[in-house]
Amino acid sequence: MTTRKSFGSDNHAGAHKAVLRMMSLANEGDAHAYGDDPWTERVARDLCGLSGARAAYFVFNGTAANVLGLSLMLRPYEAVICAETAHLNVDECGATERLLGSKLLAVATPDGKLTPDLVATRLGGRNDEHRAQPRAVCITQVTELGTCYSLAELRVLREFCQGHDLRLYIDGARLANAVAHLDCTVADIAAQADVLSFGGTKNGGVAAEAVLVMAEDLLGAVPFQRKQLLQLASKMRFLAAQFAGLLEDQIWLRNAVHSNLMAQRLATGLGDLPGVSVVQAVQSNAVFADLDSRISGPLQHDWGFYVWDDQQHTVRLMAAFDTAPDDIDAFVAAAREASSSRV
Amino acid sequence: MTTRKSFGSDNHAGAHKAVLRMMSLANEGDAHAYGDDPWTERVARDLCGLSGARAAYFVFNGTAANVLGLSLMLRPYEAVICAETAHLNVDECGATERLLGSKLLAVATPDGKLTPDLVATRLGGRNDEHRAQPRAVCITQVTELGTCYSLAELRVLREFCQGHDLRLYIDGARLANAVAHLDCTVADIAAQADVLSFGGTKNGGVAAEAVLVMAEDLLGAVPFQRKQLLQLASKMRFLAAQFAGLLEDQIWLRNAVHSNLMAQRLATGLGDLPGVSVVQAVQSNAVFADLDSRISGPLQHDWGFYVWDDQQHTVRLMAAFDTAPDDIDAFVAAAREASSSRV
């Protein structure tokens, strides 16, 4: 492994020290298992306070949060409308289809964001028994392309869903970065969803995500779905403690503000280089850029990041909570050098 | 929560300090996600060395380990023969049925242990398309009743399976306790299985189990099944680190030897009390005992443990890696007092 900072993913980073410290604090004496313990109760309550949720549940990873959240809304003949780029659609090995039986109705988008018009293109065939019935809309906030829905966009989408008998689920693996970008509260976003996830892992956790249930009528099934979907931790306090660490002193938000800032610094540094063009709005901790192959070659040799699209030479560069300004500057310098030496 | 030691479950205990220490050590710098990191590689290799497995994979909990292990062996029309008391059958909310589609064929046992004769009772209907086809046998070692299969019993069962075209899966949520009791190696037990789990959580981990694949032909599907079954950790190094902590200085074995010893001390202490009878062989860290209701009443008031069978007044008392002799002695003293004061 290189000692250079990875731009490959925010999950290449380790855990925030507050997270590990809180796990150590939670490791005192016995506790009842499966969530019937004071840590879980307190942290779930805090998350409800933060988001306005009726209940908060911990699971192990983001794919699980998505499947659990959607399990509350769907019967197997009901379908999920999502962006073609949705993690649900491309990066979860078909977990939703297998575990819920539900079809995904994916829509191409320019920026990873659904709109009422785009959702409407997949609403055909309602009440036709030959068609999987659209029942939920899944959006990602921050999207997989690093973009954010504005609060106004969320409200419009939510109203459309309510007007069309559709539930709204938000995959919030990077929700903190959206809150930071929009300078809003978690509750501002959560209010538009029936269920959402609030990602802990990429924000500095070890392995913990919260599922926040906003809609009262969806609560009853959660414990059973969580257990049957392999997400019930016996020593639950250690999942709660990770969030306790992130919630302490608003570390979750400070981590997000910081990584967003690092992405801005990166975009700014790259933005005026010949052979580089930033291709998505930088509204979180990600920068998507098209790189001239004479630039991407040397950079790929020395640095870790993903080539998002081979054809377009698009790369994804992710900042994490522990990315330092120096890391950014070093990367930009390398890019600048590659840019200037191409002929 | 009482400050008295819980006898409710070995997962009421926290994590061993070596586990948390190792997680802190693993928290240095970046690492590739999803298991492509040095911690995961090393610890998986160590587990293979210990067990003779072809490969070792980390998952989040015991139910997941069971479903993943069985997923490698079964098509949905194939069934699993297990004991009626199997965790798989009674404590996993029907996860196997839902996630694999497979039927469980449960057999009543006196002691939680399957024998060739018991397995044979569920082998009817082979090649009959109306019947779910028996294809795997799932045993638990240590069983849910605290008993252990001897190595000879395992060999006989394995031979029966091989002679009847049945795969053998071992749920090893408490495998360490079996190794301690039998004074054998992990490999001695693992050699009899096609796939087995090796439990980390109850042994002193935070949330980590290993799935050990012995049969070469079952390897290919593991990464995909693990991901699709919601068990792929992004920051995998922290799961590996938990096992690194347990493997260091054979802590996993020392923890198991200790908790087994505590159970023996408990059984010895309770064994001669009027109104108490130990009803299963004490071969691990569990004591199953029938308690006169005048004894169980006062004990339940002050101590945490499970009533296993309401009708028979059977209780389960579990020792953990951190149960102290004084904890045992205090419990025995309380039981003795209740026993002597009942009239």
Next chain:
Amino acid sequence: MTTRKSFGSDNHAGAHKAVLRMMSLANEGDAHAYGDDPWTERVARDLCGLSGARAAYFVFNGTAANVLGLSLMLRPYEAVICAETAHLNVDECGATERLLGSKLLAVATPDGKLTPDLVATRLGGRNDEHRAQPRAVCITQVTELGTCYSLAELRVLREFCQGHDLRLYIDGARLANAVAHLDCTVADIAAQADVLSFGGTKNGGVAAEAVLVMAEDLLGAVPFQRKQLLQLASKMRFLAAQFAGLLEDQIWLRNAVHSNLMAQRLATGLGDLPGVSVVQAVQSNAVFADLDSRISGPLQHDWGFYVWDDQQHTVRLMAAFDTAPDDIDAFVAAAREASSSRV
């Protein structure tokens, strides 16, 4: 194939001539597909009239009727309580588990019939997320052992279900025989169920069963579940026509009365033979009898029937709508001869 009448199953018989005649009548001109045709509308209405159902749907076979019926009641973490002998449990290759994800909680019974007390033995663990949650009771009327629930027994069971938040599904693959035996109406039985099947195939159909939905709140999902569960016939009129044939002149009932009578004649003929004992009440078109091996040997050589239980030498003898008194008498004569010549 022997020219002797088969006692193997009522599905060894062909179709009643009225069924084929009505299929020919339905074969006139075009009709809209998928049930939007006059035959389907009329026959479904007739079935609703007969049973008091809110809606009636046709499917291809009995296993499908059971899975579709239960699909309306269950989420995957919910379980079905049934008799160990239930077709659902032993003869459907695990279809319920695979297609619905639901666990079956099977109960041993002496006569194939559930009682409130037997159901109560499987109600443990409610609200415990580790346990599949009992949500439906599935009974078979006529049972797989040829016995019938009395109307009083049905009412008691239904009340128990209503008092314990359990739905009641009736597998009515041989419902006509129960109606004949009880001398009641279809509605008398149907009134106790949330959903039931009404078997056409064994009664003289080609391949058609009706699913009768009694509970208003379960209606909405039927078309989608039926399609997704592979049960939507395009030329639906031909399924409806089969029931039209059976409903004409109450052929369904006359067929059932007749086959029940044949079973009675058989039981009477066998009842006093040495080495033969009828072991279940004869309340339909089935006779279950233990045969001395010196009797079963010769009979098996010449006649078709199932050995139900190898250990007990129990055989099942089924009469069909087209079993003639002479068929019965010939079989009884053969049994009598075998009985008298055993040494």
Next chain:
Amino acid sequence: MTTRKSFGSDNHAGAHKAVLRMMSLANEGDAHAYGDDPWTERVARDLCGLSGARAAYFVFNGTAANVLGLSLMLRPYEAVICAETAHLNVDECGATERLLGSKLLAVATPDGKLTPDLVATRLGGRNDEHRAQPRAVCITQVTELGTCYSLAELRVLREFCQGHDLRLYIDGARLANAVAHLDCTVADIAAQADVLSFGGTKNGGVAAEAVLVMAEDLLGAVPFQRKQLLQLASKMRFLAAQFAGLLEDQIWLRNAVHSNLMAQRLATGLGDLPGVSVVQAVQSNAVFADLDSRISGPLQHDWGFYVWDDQQHTVRLMAAFDTAPDDIDAFVAAAREASSSRV
């Protein structure tokens, strides 16, 4: 219902008289259930002879044939590449996703036909555990747009599949029409598939499709998958008899030749009308045409057919085995009148 011939679907037609006659012939005496009868054995053998299949199995409808066929090839983490217009993708209510757990990877096509290049666009992510793994290609022959793959196209696609570790499944709901169009044998097409369906229902059957298994290694699972997927008929002889009727005197082929010819007559009649343009090659019994709204209005008032695409005013006109030249001529005359009277 109108007395005008429906152009809505070939399943608006009834059954061919030979089919019903053969069902009556099959209705003689008893027969073993579930396919162990002479009709099933003979007809399955005949189908194998016709196609070169290793085994032929009957199921109730086309969706079931597709799911059963694919069930033989796929584990739940494996995906199916298909055209966006595939019946599997749009008209089966998500049955594949629910029943097999598998993801569909759909590709837009101009004419309903996949090519190696189009398949290749969905082959990304192989061996990446985050992605559902492409494992089967599903094509429809005749396609949902009425077009046919040439034998050369099939061979090229098959070779591509073999070179890329992909199984090939052919949805042959209208296979007979393809054989008629290509003037080839069933075996010519079947030879390119691992498994295919051979549609009986639309060709003049009541409700019967055959699943033809070409690949030896896929045979073992069929009986169990068929039963568990709710497709095992007890009185199987009546499904076999439907195919016996169609196979007699090559009625299946004559029906297909005829309906193809009717479609040609229709296309010829419509082809030169102002305001009408035929938009897909007419290679089967379907005509796809864009109609000026002043033409489609009057036609829709009087005739039954589907509007395929509201935006483009595309309609689908299907001929059936019993469509008469007069039916075509009447429709063309009506279209001509509407065409000439538009302003």
